[in-house]
Amino acid sequence: xxxxxxxxxxxxxxxxxxxxxxxxxxxxxxxxxxxxxxxxxxxxxxxxxxxxxxxxxxxxxxxxxxxxxxxxxxxxxxxxxxxxxxxxxxxxxxxxxxxxxxxxxxxxxxxxxxxxxxxxxxxxxxxxxxxxxxxxxxxxxxxxxxxxxxxxxxxxxxxxxxxxxxxxxxxxxxxxxxxxxxxxxxxxxxxxxxxxxxxxxxxxxxxxxxxxxxxxxxxxxxxxxxxxxxxxxxxxxxxxxxxxxxxxxxxxxxxxxxxxxxxxxxxxxxxxxxxxxxxxxxxxxxxxxxxxxxxxxxxxxxxxxxxxxxxxxxxxxxxxxxxxxxxxxxxxxxxxxxxxxxxxxxxxxxxxxxxxxxxxxxxxxxxxxxx
Amino acid sequence: xxxxxxxxxxxxxxxxxxxxxxxxxxxxxxxxxxxxxxxxxxxxxxxxxxxxxxxxxxxxxxxxxxxxxxxxxxxxxxxxxxxxxxxxxxxxxxxxxxxxxxxxxxxxxxxxxxxxxxxxxxxxxxxxxxxxxxxxxxxxxxxxxxxx
Numbered sequence: 001x002x003x004x005x006x007x008x009x010x011x012x013x014x015x016x017x018x019x020x021x022x023x024x025x026x027x028x029x030x031x032x033x034x035x036x037x038x039x040x041x042x043x044x045x046x047x048x049x050x051x052x053x054x055x056x057x058x059x060x061x062x063x064x065x066x067x068x069x070x071x072x073x074x075x076x077x078x079x080x081x082x083x084x085x086x087x088x089x090x091x092x093x094x095x096x097x098x099x100x101x102x103x104x105x106x107x108x109x110x111x112x113x114x115x116x117x118x119x120x121x122x123x124x125x126x127x128x129x130x131x132x133x134x135x136x137x138x139x140x141x142x143x144x145x146x147x148x149x150x151x152x153x154x155x156x157x158x159x160x161x162x163x164x165x166x167x168x169x170x171x172x173x174x175x176x177x178x179x180x181x182x183x184x185x186x187x188x189x190x191x192x193x194x195x196x197x198x199x200x201x202x203x204x205x206x207x208x209x210x211x212x213x214x215x216x217x218x219x220x221x222x223x224x225x226x227x228x229x230x231x232x233x234x235x236x237x238x239x240x241x242x243x244x245x246x247x248x249x250x251x252x253x254x255x256x257x258x259x260x261x262x263x264x265x266x267x268x269x270x271x272x273x274x275x276x277x278x279x280x281x282x283x284x285x286x287x288x289x290x291x292x293x294x295x296x297x298x299x300x301x302x303x304x305x306x307x308x309x310x311x312x313x314x315x316x317x318x319x320x321x322x323x324x325x326x327x328x329x330x331x332x333x334x335x336x337x338x339x340x341x342x343x344x345x346x347x348x349x350x351x352x353x354x355x356x357x358x359x360x361x362x363x364x365x366x367x368x369x370x371x
Numbered sequence: 372x373x374x375x376x377x378x379x380x381x382x383x384x385x386x387x388x389x390x391x392x393x394x395x396x397x398x399x400x401x402x403x404x405x406x407x408x409x410x411x412x413x414x415x416x417x418x419x420x421x422x423x424x425x426x427x428x429x430x431x432x433x434x435x436x437x438x439x440x441x442x443x444x445x446x447x448x449x450x451x452x453x454x455x456x457x458x459x460x461x462x463x464x465x466x467x468x469x470x471x472x473x474x475x476x477x478x479x480x481x482x483x484x485x486x487x488x489x490x491x492x493x494x495x496x497x498x499x500x501x502x503x504x505x506x507x508x509x510x511x512x513x514x515x516x517x518x519x
Contacts, residue, residue, distance in 0.1 A: 023517040027481050208509050237456075244486070245501045250510040269452040272473050274443075274483035274510040300449060300473065300484045336483060 003061045004146040007068050015149055018077035025302040025337025034366030035339045036358045038346040044069040052348050053099050060142040067150045073355050079150035086156045087194045089131035090122045108169040113183030121193045133198050153206035155199035157239050161232050162217035164191040196242045203248035210251035219258030228263040240271040250275050257281030257344040272300045279304035281343035290330035302337040309343050312350040317357035324361035332366050372433045374398040380435045393420050394438045397427040408460040408469055415497050441503045442511055445496045446475035448489045462490035478514050
């Protein structure tokens with residue numbers, strides 16, 4: 001039995017409505033209300049009675065859960081499935097599936113700066129015969145066959161600084177940014193070149209590739225503003241430039257979770273496309289203020305405001321509603337559009353009542369014509 | 372200066388639906404006005420003709436090696452950084468090194484931001500072939516689909 005047999009037919013009437021709504025932030029259609037995207041992953045599997053491990057071990061099941069549950073929560077008409085460690089297996093790392101976590105890269109494969117030179121960046125053939133890309137090819141075949149209306153070809157560069165750090169160990173990487181800058185930069189470039197190759201394969205096979213890229217480890221809890229610029233922003237520019245040259249894009253989702261208290265200004269120097277969504281999680285310990293996000297980035301990209309992920313497992317939907325309403329009111333008239341999100345992935349055990357609080361806030365405060 | 376077209380250039384223009392006369396007009400206008408960017412060996416010039424912006428890439432003798440177009444209208448530069456990346460291109464009119472910048476792009480009444488080569492002095496902007504034929508072309512298609 002295929003996973004598609006577990007689910008009722010996809011609701012095309014809802015899809016048509018949701019699709020019109022999803023166009024709002026990109027083409028100024030002003031239809032219905034602002035979009036809500038709580039950055040959902042394995043919560044969708046939990047909501048369907050499966051496990052976190054199921055979500056990540058069985059991508060086809062995971063993405064079908066997500067597309068199905070999006071209907072219940074009245075979220076987006078598109079599907080996605082990802083984890084934070086793509087392309088590492090191609091560089092020689094092992095990924096371990098966990099019961100309560102996404103697959104993780106537990107054991108660094110290099111410990112000395114000199115070993116960075118031995119890492120080989122896979123070429124197109126190696127990417128196609130590797131782990132990550134074939135996994136996405138199988139997944140996308142499933143979606144094209146069973147959920148074609150939700151299909152968006154996406155390639156995940158994800159968090160290059162964080163991923164490169166897995167290869168040598170996070171502590172080593174951070175130390176190398178002070179003591180072995182060349183090795184740290186070379187390692188980062190090798191990971192990034194691998195991710196670029198993956199994006200170009202996606203663009204070649206599917207005609208385009210939405211690019212998801214973040215600055216997560218590179219944040220103000222660990223790095224100075226200058227280091228965020230040097231290691232993260234400049235590298236993100238490099239990734240996007242190479243991807244665009246190879247035909248990937250034009251959609252970009254920049255996801256900067258973590259604390260970007262002062263380094264947020266560095267992100268002005270990213271490459272912006274006409275279909276860019278920009279998201280910052282936190283400023284200090286608080287969610288990044290939507291007012292500031294709009295002021296700084298509202299004329300460059302669609303902005304994604306945030307509800308604190310911590311609130312999503314707190315049995316207090318009113319607190320979620322209030323924070324969502326505050327963000328919506330601050331961001332709903334942003335010149336390039338606004339989406340309500342969570343500061344990072346909504347937790348696996350997010351309380352459904354809290355997602356309802358987000359969409360309720362969108363209906364109460366983000367309905368076009370009411371503001 | 373009159374534009375000259377190789378067989379390859381003519382073939383490429385044919386595939387892209389570009390008229391030889393329009394591309395020649397782009398070159399002629401650029402040479403008259405000095406509104407172009409150059410590496411010293413190669414120039415890129417553009418001109419809005421009807422609903423499209425037509426580009427010509429050509430050398431000092433007017434030999435056109437590439438031509439392409441986009442429908443989006445490039446607008447004002449959007450400030451991103453105080454330390455922009457300098458490109459290999461120079462704005463001939465201003466004699467300024469051009470930067471890898473961001474400009475407003477308008478299509479179907481919608482304005483968004485996109486990457487371009489920008490003269491920091493006059494604010495004029497150009498896009499290279501890969502952006503016009505890949506990124507911007509795909510974005511135009513998405514605008515049409517989402518706006519429908």
